[in-house]
Amino acid sequence: MGPSRHAGSTWRRLAESIVYLVASVALVLLAWMWALEIFDLNPFFAKTPGDVWRYLTGSAGAANRSALFSDLRVTLGNAALGYVAGTVGAMVLAVVVVLNRTVEQAVMPVAIALRSVPLVAMTPLVALVFGRGLACVLVIAGIVTFFPSLVQLVDGLRGAPKPAFDVVNAFGGGPRQQLLRVRLPYALPSLFASARVAAPLAIVGATLAEWLATGDGIGNQMVLALARSNYTELWASVALLTACAVAVYGLAASLEGVVLRRFARAR
């Protein structure tokens, strides 16, 4: 595969991603308008894409936009930090689990069981333990991303082909060399596959922590908009967050594509 062809296919993939992005946005907008129509909801709280558009671009648009985007920045920052914290944690634990069967059998069932405790119920407890600041957001957004990443990464670290280990063995490498030279590279596709799920979830986790604990970011602002019966602001926030989640998903999917072609296991 020559370098020029490689570059060409990267551009093609990017173009594909953009087409998918536009298609999913169109789909969401259509579903939105149809749902309002079908359920015949009261316009007091059921706002249309047109209402949201006017809210963002009308006479008060500039002020509304700057307020929304400054809250969104806080939330995306929280989500990014939470995602990194959760993924690093998952990676460390995945390596330990793969290297030590006893740890796996002790840890994995608990990890899965813990995942099924609803976060809404857990957040006030986390707030009590970690305070109502950044630490709490990190823990909540981290927990959300931690579990899907952990399961995928363990599979990825395990999935390396046997002959690759044999090569490392033949050159006198031990378990550490196997980990560095075989397992971790082969787990990279899993990292990005899990990112597709985990990164949008990190946004959900961040908004949840903001709503129930810290009182900043768009997560809190949405509930305040609700409390103040400002439903247009609420819909605009939901639309923005959805757009962010779709964009993050698209980004992770394109990165996954690039990485897959480099590190895909031969099948």
Place this chain on the structure above:
Amino acid sequence: MTSGPTYDRRWFLRRGATVAGGLALAGPLGTLLTACGDDDDSSSATTAAGAATTTGGSTATTAAKMTKLAYQLSWLPTVEHCGTYIAIEDGIFEGLGLDVSVLPGGPNKQTVATVVGGNALVGGDGADNIGQGRAQGAKVKIIGARLLKNPLCVMSLASTPIKTPADLAGKKIGVAQGNQTPWDVFLKASKTDPSNITIVPVQFDPSPTANGEVQGQVVFSINEPAQLNAKGIDTEILLFADYGFSIFAGAYFATEDTIKNKKDELVAFMKGERMGSEANIADPALGTKYTIDVYGKDLGLDPAQQLLESEDLASLMVTPATEKNGLLFMDPAEITKNIDTLKLAGINVSSADLFTDEILSAM
């Protein structure tokens, strides 16, 4: 190159052990989760609504003529709403031809949206939240008010008291999102600068104040302070009403459409509410009983504290004007104060848009 997983006898043994371990864990966990489930809001909703339906339909012959009416409470089903419970349990509504069911409110419940969306015919809330909804385009009007004096306050520990709005500076205050509008209005009415007050979201229990997570919390003066008192914790309150906050705390509202087309039902409902409240003022233990045994059964309420609150209710409901015109009556002078307070907070509604005496005057 394919290296699929290989399943041998040891694999099955290991998996078997994990499954067995998981089941062993799941057993007690399942019980635990069910036990937790019993405490949540939704089950209390079913209990209360279930109880309401049973009572309403207890006499099969009259049940057919009963008009069903859903009432959205402004808050959790504490003793604050006991007039309604008494009217349901003692057959007052039944005598008026109504089968009333209550929908519990809570810290994140949007009462105006529930009523506008048609899930409840009548809603209860503060005049501030209803006014905010009206200003945002909800076609609703207030048809009567139960708690005429507003018990909203900032509660703090007696050891670190917040006594005046000036004391709020530099403090961390817990505000449930449902109380955000009253809080906005209070800051404007008392001319308090919000920039150096930190707001954090809280739910409905007063523990954030008790354990020091926040230095103050927006609550009802007749409810949470007594809850902490019952646990031996002394509190200080800063009453909103002392600083220009003239807002009816417990008001009834319905859509303009309902007021026009279902006036008889609203009149009957308000009659029942008045009679239920009168019965509780005569005997505060009555409402406490129904709160503890039926409607607030799952809230883990303290009977002694709820009785105290039940006794305090009269002080918020009875004014010289209601002595003359009956409970729930809204004095025009007080309505003007409500409108003026809302205006201070930038909520511009006229009294004709927000209030109507059509229902009360037909009672």
